[in-house]
Amino acid sequence: MSTPPAPDRPISQELLELTFRLTARLRGGLDAAHTDLGLPPAQAQALASLRAPVPMRELATMLACDASNVTGIVDGLERRGLVERRPDPRDRRVKQLVLTEEGERRRAALDAHIAKTAGEVFDLPERDQEALRDLLSRLVEEPDA
Amino acid sequence: MSTPPAPDRPISQELLELTFRLTARLRGGLDAAHTDLGLPPAQAQALASLRAPVPMRELATMLACDASNVTGIVDGLERRGLVERRPDPRDRRVKQLVLTEEGERRRAALDAHIAKTAGEVFDLPERDQEALRDLLSRLVEEPDA
DNA sequence: TATTGTTATACTCTATAACTATA
DNA sequence: TATAGTTATAGAGTATAACAATA
Numbered sequence A, B: 001m002s003t004p005p006a007p008d009r010p011i012s013q014e015l016l017e018l019t020f021r022l023t024a025r026l027r028g029g030l031d032a033a034h035t036d037l038g039l040p041p042a043q044a045q046a047l048a049s050l051r052a053p054v055p056m057r058e059l060a061t062m063l064a065c066d067a068s069n070v071t072g073i074v075d076g077l078e079r080r081g082l083v084e085r086r087p088d089p090r091d092r093r094v095k096q097l098v099l100t101e102e103g104e105r106r107r108a109a110l111d112a113h114i115a116k117t118a119g120e121v122f123d124l125p126e127r128d129q130e131a132l133r134d135l136l137s138r139l140v141e142e143p144d145a
Numbered sequence C: 001t002a003t004t005g006t007t008a009t010a011c012t013c014t015a016t017a018a019c020t021a022t023a
Numbered sequence D: 001t002a003t004a005g006t007t008a009t010a011g012a013g014t015a016t017a018a019c020a021a022t023a
Helices: A011-037 A041-049 A056-063 A067-079 A101-121 A126-140 B011-036 B041-049 B056-063 B067-079 B101-121 B126-140
Strands: A083-087 A095-099 B083-087 B095-099
Touching: A011 A041, A011 A101, A011 B011, A011 B101, A011 B126, A041 A056, A041 A067, A041 A101, A056 A067, A056 A095, A067 A083, A095 A101, A101 B011, A126 B011, A126 B126, B011 B041, B011 B101, B041 B056, B041 B067, B041 B101, B056 B067, B056 B095, B067 B083, B095 B101
Parallel strands: none
Antiparallel strands: A083 A095, B083 B095
16 A cells, blocks of 8 residues: 555644635635625525525524524615515514515526536536535534434 | 435535535534634634744735735734734845744644544544545645646 | 735624514 | 514624835
């Protein structure tokens, strides 16, 4: 077998660095998609998360941020006519977020951008893609109780 | 619940999602290290980047941020007695950043935290670590002209 | 003229706390 | 009492533009 050149640095740290470089590439592609669509990153991320009608609170959970942020983000999306706040008849405290037609179109465009970025960055033969998926899956799996 | 049935989604998008989840785990570990050391993230990242004496400008390049940010970051590190600004005798415009003894100690502690996080997150048999490194390397490699 | 580091300024993202209206 | 959403506010991170000292 071959001798590794200079294993003075643990491989896990190499993996850390590679992961952050990969993330930087992905982030760059997504940011380009956002500016392309004329949306600030936070609004774009929210838009990408909106499928079925969802209460504000749940969107906050999906975005992993405080509920107070969601107000401003949804304000922006509403100002652009991409989303509506609908009262929930079953609980008058909650507002269901629903995409408008234009919102649906914009989200579809965003999805296409994201898919394009992912396709360009993860440009590997399918077998390697699958190997990578299996490895990454094992890293992010939640440890069961 | 390891394999959600989603055959209609391209694998590259799955990889995108897994990568971001992995990054979130890493980020969490690093943030914990930063608060553990009593340093704001930006200062911690700068500290981790400081080895040999380095001009402010170069630190900005390493951190991939504008030079105007570095002033404040280094102010913070200097206030904590971790770094010194030394005039460069060969070019009196530049200031060389040099870690103090305490700065060196703190950086070593930070390195240990980072290594610990990396070790915990990338907790795989060595063969799988190497496979992952090879795959990631191919993804971040710069395309040659 | 160009460059290093600084300052002033502004914009975004994020969090906390207090408020309202409902439950 | 507790919860959904809002508001006010503050902090951190980042960017641009203008400036002084130096090259």
